[in-house]
Amino acid sequence: MTTRWTAVRVLRDRTAGRCLTAVMVSGFGTSALWLASGVWVKDLTGSDGLAALCLLAMWAPTLAGPVLGTLADRCRRRPLLIVLSLSMAALLLTLCAVDGPEELWLLYAVLFVYGAAGTVHDAAESALVAGAVDGSLLGDFNGLRMTAGEGMKLLAPLAGAGLFTAYGGSGVALLDAASFLAAALLYMSLRVREERPDRVREGGRGATAEGARHLWGDTVLRPLVLAGGVTMLCAGVSGALTYAVVEDLGHSPAYAGVLYAVQGAGSVTVGLLSGPVLRRLGARRFAAYGIGLLAVAMALRAVPYDPVAWASAATIGVGLPAALIAVLTEVQRRTPGPLLGRVTATANTLVYTPNVIGLAAGAAMVELLGPRVQLSGLGVVLGVTAAVLLAQRPASADRTAARSASDASPA
16 A cells, blocks of 8 residues: 555656656667667678677767766756757667668667767756655655666567567667657656756866765765675676576576566566665665575576576566665765766766676676576675675764765755
8 A cells, every 4th residue: 555655646746757757658769779779780780799789889888977977967957858858869760771781880879879868868867856856755766767667678679579570670760769759748848947057166077076976975875886886797697697597497598588577577566665665774774685685586596496486586676676776766865966967877887887797707607607606606795795785884874964965065
């Protein structure tokens, strides 16, 4: 009953509800393009390596997150989100010109810009929501955002694959362009008051470093973000072992889709519950318990037995989003508005970059060590991470909370 009530409160909030709808609409198009772009390149060239470059092109700009996040602090966030959405809708239309291997440079260029715009978009949206939504609803909003994102990941790839089969890559590009246009219209309908941003005290590297200093100087945010980075590193290694795990279970590679669906169901569940649980436990304990669940799930993943594999996948779906929701919500709550774009983008870079490193490391070690040894090691690393996070003293965190916001504020 509590979960339903808090979810309804978020959806009834005009700003939160429309931002959430915009996330769902644009996320649907993004997930469809993410799958279709690799299939598109594979279809045109027959090369697995060139197809994999699509993911790299979309991900690479997140490395510049601290710099790109500065843009979200120099402008009003609502107009910036509108401009970004309309610009991406127009840019995606150029993909209709990709008809052969000689035009692939255009696809890669668009995907690179797509990734950069997404980094700025996420930072601006986080700042807009933090300033416009009641602070007591931030955990609920972020949980529902996670639920919506996971739901789109389950549905959109199927739609993208079907659309690609029927109309080719240009059909998927048009779908994504339409999703960005719809998101822009939703942002236009928001009624939020935003003050003109103050001039950033420092320019260039100094402005970027200001967000990093705030993040590193807050003794609540720092361990949360570091724990999130370790968690995503381990998740990346585990993700690279998926097909080896499926092989140990005695199934074909397609069975990985079943495990992903079960994991997605777990993520949807924790997204709906995150608001009330965050209010009861606090971000630190919520993240630590989620990472602890993930540690158990990683160890169980080494057991080649179908019911255990299903339970492990569902538990991963619960534990991993818990850590991510806790990090984002606490960043929003503990960061002054003028810094929030930079701090959000910096936190996202520190949390999500290790995931790609983990994917590469897991792929390199799977033949050398095998999945069971790696999964057992991941369980130990995650268990230690959860224990260290729980050991943080709340009293010292409270003293930092009183100090860090005023010290870091550029006002």
